Amino acid sequence: MSAATAKDRASAKKALGARQTILVFGLGVTGLSVARYLKRKGIAARFADTREKPPGLAELGEIDPDADVVLGRLPERLLKNVGRVIVSPGISDAEPLLQAARNAGVEIVSDIELFVHDAVAPLVAVTGSNGKSTVTTLLSLMCDAAGINGLAGANLGEPALDLLEHDTPAYYILELSSFQLQRTATLPLKVAVLLNISPDHLDWHASEDEYRSAKYRIFREAESAVVNRDDEEAPKHLAKGVARLSFALDKPGEDQFGLITEDGEDFLARGEQLLLSTSDIAMVGAHNQANALAALAAGELMGLKLSAMLQVLHEFPGLPHRMQYIARINGADFINDSKATNVSAAVASVESVPGLVVLIAGGRGKGGDFDAFAKSVCSKLRSAILFGEDAAAIEGAFDGLAPTSRVADLHEAVHCAAEIAAPGDTVLLAPACASFDQYQNYQARGDDFRSAVMELTA
Numbered sequence: 001m002s003a004a005t006a007k008d009r010a011s012a013k014k015a016l017g018a019r020q021t022i023l024v025f026g027l028g029v030t031g032l033s034v035a036r037y038l039k040r041k042g043i044a045a046r047f048a049d050t051r052e053k054p055p056g057l058a059e060l061g062e063i064d065p066d067a068d069v070v071l072g073r074l075p076e077r078l079l080k081n082v083g084r085v086i087v088s089p090g091i092s093d094a095e096p097l098l099q100a101a102r103n104a105g106v107e108i109v110s111d112i113e114l115f116v117h118d119a120v121a122p123l124v125a126v127t128g129s130n131g132k133s134t135v136t137t138l139l140s141l142m143c144d145a146a147g148i149n150g151l152a153g154a155n156l157g158e159p160a161l162d163l164l165e166h167d168t169p170a171y172y173i174l175e176l177s178s179f180q181l182q183r184t185a186t187l188p189l190k191v192a193v194l195l196n197i198s199p200d201h202l203d204w205h206a207s208e209d210e211y212r213s214a215k216y217r218i219f220r221e222a223e224s225a226v227v228n229r230d231d232e233e234a235p236k237h238l239a240k241g242v243a244r245l246s247f248a249l250d251k252p253g254e255d256q257f258g259l260i261t262e263d264g265e266d267f268l269a270r271g272e273q274l275l276l277s278t279s280d281i282a283m284v285g286a287h288n289q290a291n292a293l294a295a296l297a298a299g300e301l302m303g304l305k306l307s308a309m310l311q312v313l314h315e316f317p318g319l320p321h322r323m324q325y326i327a328r329i330n331g332a333d334f335i336n337d338s339k340a341t342n343v344s345a346a347v348a349s350v351e352s353v354p355g356l357v358v359l360i361a362g363g364r365g366k367g368g369d370f371d372a373f374a375k376s377v378c379s380k381l382r383s384a385i386l387f388g389e390d391a392a393a394i395e396g397a398f399d400g401l402a403p404t405s406r407v408a409d410l411h412e413a414v415h416c417a418a419e420i421a422a423p424g425d426t427v428l429l430a431p432a433c434a435s436f437d438q439y440q441n442y443q444a445r446g447d448d449f450r451s452a453v454m455e456l457t458a
Contacts, residue, residue, distance in 0.1 A: 021046055021081045025097065026088025027054040030111050033159035034086050035063045037114060040165075046082070048074050048097070076100045084109060089155070089179035110183035112176065115160040123188065124150075124302060125174045127181060127218050128195025130345040131291045132156070134283070134319055135195060136175040138295040141316055143171060145308035155180060171302060178214040191301045192222035194234055195294055198344035226297040228290075229256070245301060247293035249286060257293040268293060268313075270300075276310050283318040284325075285352030321446035323349060326453045331423025332358070334414075334453045337430045338446030343368040346432035350377040353426045357381050358417045360410070362388035363433030363445070370397035373432055378402040383420050385413045389437035409438065410445065414452035 022045040024034050031047070038045050046068045047060060053071075060067055070078055074097045079085075084107045087098065101108055116123070126136045133156045143150025149169040154160040156175035163172060171190070181187075197215050216237040219225055227234040229248035238244060245257065252258030252269055259278070260269040267274040268281070268289065275296070278289055292313050299309045318324065321338040328334070335353065340346040341363075350357050357380050370393055378401035386394050386406050398404045405420075407413045410429075417427045435445040 020083025023048060023078070023082045023085045025049070025085055025095075026091050027051075027056045027060060028088050028090065029056070030088040030159055032056045032059055032063065033161040034111055034114070035060055035067070037111075037161040037164070039064055044068075045086075046070065046078070048078060050074060050095075079104060079106060082106055086111060086114065087183060089177055089183075093182075108183060109185070110180045111159065111161050112154065112174070112180050112184045113186060115154075115164065116184070116186050116188070118164050119172055121151075121168050121170065121172050122190035123172050123174065124191040124193070124298065125154075125176050125187070125189050125218055126193040126195070126298070127176045127178070127215055128193075129198045129215075129342060130340075130348065131195045131287060131294070132175045133339070134288065134291045134322060135193060135295050135298070136173055137319060138291065138312060138316065139173050139298055139302070141312045142295065142299050142304050142309045143173070143302075145312050146304045147308075148304075176218065178211055181217045182210075182214040184217075187218070187221055189218070189222040191224050191226065191298050192218045193226040193294060193298050194218055194228065194231070195291070196228055196344075197231060198342070224301045226294055226301065228294075229258075243301065245297040247290065247297050249290055249293075257297045259289065259293075268296065270296070275306070276313060281313050282316055283313075284323045285348070287348040287352055288318065288323070321443055323352065324446070326450050327457055329418060329453070329456050330421070332418070332421035332425045332427055334427045335429065336446045336449050336453075337428060338435070338442045338449060340430040340432060341434050341442055342366065343370070343373040343432050346430040347373060347376045349428060349430035350380050353428060356422070356425045358421045358425055358427045359384045360387070360413045360417055360427065360429045360449075361394055361432050362386045362391045362413075363431045363435050364388065364437045365390035365393060365433050368432060370394050370432070374398045374401050382422070382425055383417075385416050385420075387413045387438075388431075388433060390433055394432070410448050411452040411455075414449065414456070418456055 024031055024045050024047045027049040048070045079101055085101050126132045136152050136156050140150045140152035150171045150173050151163050151169040152173040153163045154174040155177045197212055219237045224243040225238055227246050229246045247257040250258050254271045257270050260267050266278040268276045296309055321336055324336040326334040326336050337349045340349045359381055374397040381402040383403045384398055387409055391406050395404050395406055405416055407416055421427050429449045435442045439445040
């Protein structure tokens, strides 16, 4: 072992609290990335998961054949001699083992805390209830177009700790969830981007206030920030003197990003400067115009060339499962927005398409306000086709506002929607719910929707 390597490992052990055992809680994608990280550092850990057969168990055995693994019911004695718990983001703070850890004074952190300790390139982070994956991807593509290396990951794509295995980039671009933000004590960002906040993950957070506080935490140590002008609270969470740019779908003031209408055509604009006609943006929907403006603001703070950023907006059609066109059948368009996993995202989806909508929604509601959902979109609907765990609750919210049908699964929903839709309508999968009642993730749900639609064309 080289002296440098020994020094690095000693530093890592000190940062990780090597005086006591480390417990890695959760064996999903994040947990495995933590296992790889600890293996590279030569640090032993204990691994735990409440599931008897969690995904990734075999892979953990390949990473560390001698790993101490506890599965199923997790007794409090598991915390004996534990000094730090590294928790996967999907595990709620209400989990009994975490409550016991807090009561015992054990430190609870996210993988992002470990990442920040080792990262040497400037950090850009994006959060928000909706749009963060799109904006994170846009910034990565804008870096590519500008000829610099921007590595994107964390809540999107590659886990943050796995990014450290690549050559050091010009920027790390992180998509961060409220879960990760709440458990990260140190986050010195070059650019912090907060897109929007609407009620979400209320099955995980103790309250809406806690959820909002987790999102605003992104600003705490930021050098510069991108804020949504529609969020009057956001500037209150910025330290004095922090450089900031704002965006919204209104006319921008000086040094702001927004929309300007000229001769009946809408343009992305910075102040009075027209940048790009909205008709030349490859992504669909007003919400993606907001995403584009946020990315332009962040890119400016990163020093990216404007021409490179506009080129990306002209070419990038959007991520899969986000307002993704699938087919036109009997004059009706079928659109996959499986990523609309909360009420506000689904509302934005419905409002972004012309004409009447046959909405397909349902799944696990995460505490969403379905009454507000129904009132917001009912005037746009020809009908709502509902499936999944919370279908009955959504149906009740739409009672008296729009026609509804309740079905067993997504394939039946697609067939039912095809019978109802008229030429010019849009059949839109915008679930307003998580997928975990019937699917592994929203991607699997979107793929199943696509499969069901393609069956209609066969």
